[in-house]
Amino acid sequence: MQSFSDVVVVGGGPCGSFAALNLGKFGVKVTVFEEHDEIGVPSHCTGHISIKGLKHLGLYPLPSQIVENTFYGANFYSPKGGKFSIRFSSPVTCVVNRVLFDKYIAKIAETFGVRYHLSSRVESLFIENGFVKGVNANQNGKDTEKFLSKMVIDAEGTSSKILRQTGLTTFDSLMLVNGVQAEVENVEDAESDMVDVFLGRDYAPGFYAWLVPKSGGKAKVGLAAKKGNPKELLRRFMFKHPVASRKLHNARILQTEFHPLPLGGSILKLYSNGFLAVGDVASQVKPTTGGGVILGMICAKVASEVARVALCANDFSSELLGTYQKRCEEILGFDLTVMLAVRRMLSAMSDKKIDDVIGFCAKFGLGETLQNFRDIDFQGQAILKTLRSPKMLITIIYFFFLYLSANI
Numbered sequence: 176m177q178s179f180s181d182v183v184v185v186g187g188g189p190c191g192s193f194a195a196l197n198l199g200k201f202g203v204k205v206t207v208f209e210e211h212d213e214i215g216v217p218s219h220c221t222g223h224i225s226i227k228g229l230k231h232l233g234l235y236p237l238p239s240q241i242v243e244n245t246f247y248g249a250n251f252y253s254p255k256g257g258k259f260s261i262r263f264s265s266p267v268t269c270v271v272n273r274v275l276f277d278k279y280i281a282k283i284a285e286t287f288g289v290r291y292h293l294s295s296r297v298e299s300l301f302i303e304n305g306f307v308k309g310v311n312a313n314q315n316g317k318d319t320e321k322f323l324s325k326m327v328i329d330a331e332g333t334s335s336k337i338l339r340q341t342g343l344t345t346f347d348s349l350m351l352v353n354g355v356q357a358e359v360e361n362v363e364d365a366e367s368d369m370v371d372v373f374l375g376r377d378y379a380p381g382f383y384a385w386l387v388p389k390s391g392g393k394a395k396v397g398l399a400a401k402k403g404n405p406k407e408l409l410r411r412f413m414f415k416h417p418v419a420s421r422k423l424h425n426a427r428i429l430q431t432e433f434h435p436l437p438l439g440g441s442i443l444k445l446y447s448n449g450f451l452a453v454g455d456v457a458s459q460v461k462p463t464t465g466g467g468v469i470l471g472m473i474c475a476k477v478a479s480e481v482a483r484v485a486l487c488a489n490d491f492s493s494e495l496l497g498t499y500q501k502r503c504e505e506i507l508g509f510d511l512t513v514m515l516a517v518r519r520m521l522s523a524m525s526d527k528k529i530d531d532v533i534g535f536c537a538k539f540g541l542g543e544t545l546q547n548f549r550d551i552d553f554q555g556q557a558i559l560k561t562l563r564s565p566k567m568l569i570t571i572i573y574f575f576f577l578y579l580s581a582n583i
């Protein structure tokens with residue numbers, strides 16, 4: 176039996192569901208295929224996202240049961256335990272329960288008529304005359320069936336198996352870091368309205384570690400690293416880091432999840448005939464933090480707008496769908512480039528240099544200057560604004576010299 180939709184979406188994560196929601200709103204017939212039997216499960220993500228980003232997406236305020244905590248800023252720790260904080264006068268970020276968040280987006284999509292097929296794994300794309308015209312999906316482990324559509328939006332996350340069938344190149348293994356996230360209890364002395372970020376090669380080589388407090392002594396603790404065993408690195412970080420171990424020495428791990436993160440920032444081709452890619456599969460992730468929920472959803476909305484134009488024009492050619500890439504680059508290109516440069520700079524620094532930098536930032540009271548840096552998603556533009564401050568200029572020059580002299 177063959178079914179037909181205007182648009183098939185592969186993956187019921189936040190990006191797939193948000194693309195579907197924004198199409199469903201306009202009466203487009205959308206079917207989402209999700210390989211798991213429940214939306215949002217398993218969750219591998221901390222769910223630390225910016226409030227400004229949620230507002231931008233029209234999702235703020237979220238229902239209170241989804242939001243686990245809100246934060247006024249972040250403490251940055253050097254490998255030796257030096258501290259530098261940025262605190263704002265009102266909450267800038269929140270941590271969401273990703274299972275409930277994903278379900279919430281999917282529920283809204285369903286109210287707009289979007290159909291979800293759970294336990295339905297897309298095995299391959301159906302391609303005819305060079306155009307993607309649907310998918311072959313396996314539902315509940317039964318025979319694979321063909322589902323036809325005018326176009327496909329791929330939101331499969333880091334797996335990239337479907338994307339590769341179009342001949343598009345995906346990120347390579349060099350652009351991935353291995354992430355681990357644990358739910359823990361019995362956390363002591365955590366500042367409940369601040370997120371902790373721990374820099375340094377020794378504990379999280381090539382990326383960083385974090386502690387995101389929730390209520391009742393619980394927290395999400397995680398790290399991502401370019402090399403090393405994430406499970407061992409996490410234990411080492413929790414029980415050996417000079418600051419983290421003080422907060423976590425009595426902590427009990429309730430649950431641990433492992434998942435790769437794309438580093439983002441690269442320009443991948445995101446479209447072909449009848450096909451668009453959104454979210455992690457398209458590397459729409461902040462290279463500085465690995466956060467992909469807000470950026471991916473912003474691009475998912477753009478994808479839905481371009482798909483609507485294609486449906487109206489009955490033109491699914493890569494020429495028309497390429498406007499998606501242009502618009503994403505207009506919105507994110509500059510910020511991703513700046514964030515990638517910052518990420519490279521941080522990754523190139525030795526632990527000693529990171530200790531010096533954190534000490535420098537604390538000494539020069541940079542926290543105050545960076546209070547203007549409220550835009551956590553569009554970090555490139557935020558950096559440009561802060562450059563007007565002489566202190567910030569001195570810091571950039573300082574960072575630049577450190578970068579040039581870094582032990583790569």
Ligand SMILES: Cc1cc2nc3c(=O)[nH]c(=O)nc-3n(C[C@H](O)[C@H](O)[C@H](O)COP(=O)(O)OP(=O)(O)OC[C@H]3O[C@@H](n4cnc5c(N)ncnc54)[C@H](O)[C@@H]3O)c2cc1C
Pocket residue numbers: 185186187188189190191208209210211215219220221222223224295296297298330331332333334337354355356397433434435436453454455456460465466467468469471
């Ligand atoms: C440890 C860790 C912590 C993170 N913390 C944060 C954070 O604090 N803030 C933040 O913004 N980002 C964070 N991220 C990144 C964030 O999780 C991703 O950027 C985000 O989930 C991307 O959404 P997505 O919809 O593109 O992909 P996903 O959320 O991965 O969803 C993809 C969906 O597609 C489904 N799927 C895959 N293949 C198929 C198929 N063939 N057929 C059917 N279904 C399929 C999967 O089951 C999945 O449900 C973190 C990531 C990790 C690993």
